[in-house]
Structures are given as structure tokens and as C-alpha cells.
Amino acid sequence: MTDVYQQIGHLNDFSDNNMVTYFFNDREILVIKIDNKLYAVDNICSHSEQPLCDGTVIDQEIECPSHGAKFNIESGEPTTGPALLPIDTFKLKLSKNGEILIES
Numbered sequence: 001m002t003d004v005y006q007q008i009g010h011l012n013d014f015s016d017n018n019m020v021t022y023f024f025n026d027r028e029i030l031v032i033k034i035d036n037k038l039y040a041v042d043n044i045c046s047h048s049e050q051p052l053c054d055g056t057v058i059d060q061e062i063e064c065p066s067h068g069a070k071f072n073i074e075s076g077e078p079t080t081g082p083a084l085l086p087i088d089t090f091k092l093k094l095s096k097n098g099e100i101l102i103e104s
């Protein structure tokens, strides 16, 4: 089976920020850029469904601004409570023109 990718954004969206939220398939996807690498996670925290987009990213982890849970941005696994469940992660590709493509 062939993977299918669709464009959700462009590298130009990251001019002043390392996180951008996109809507894709009725979900909020948070794309995080670190050291020229892109990661995509669900924007909703698994603890109490608060948005992660106002959180802080440090060393491959995003910290939820609501109660401090941290998640690995590659695996989605929680590394610090109170969250116990992972957040979804998504595969991305980058086109030659800087288009950000997400697996659908």
C-alpha cells in the first residue's frame, strides 16, 4: 500500500515561530520545527483536552501549559504526569519547494 500525503502548510509559515497549528481532517495538528526538523502532534493534551500550542518545547518534549504534562514530540508518549496517555503523532514529508506534507 502506498502512503498518501497531503499538503498542510509551508516552511514559510515558521518565519517567527517554531510551532504552527493547522487544521487537517477536522483535527488540530501542531507542527513543531526544531533544528530544521519537523514533528507533528495532536494539538490536544491527553490529560484534560487543553491545547498544547501555547506550551513550551525543550529537548524533544512539549510541556502542556495547563498542568505541566510533558510529551515526547516524536513518539507522543508522556514523559511527565499528570498525563498518562500518549498524544497522536503524524508522519510528515517536506517537498523540494518547502511544502509540508502530512500522511493521510
Ligand code: FES
Binding pocket: 045, 046, 047, 048, 049, 050, 064, 065, 066, 067, 068, 069, 081, 082, 083
Ligand atoms: S490538560 Fe495538559 S496537563 Fe492537564
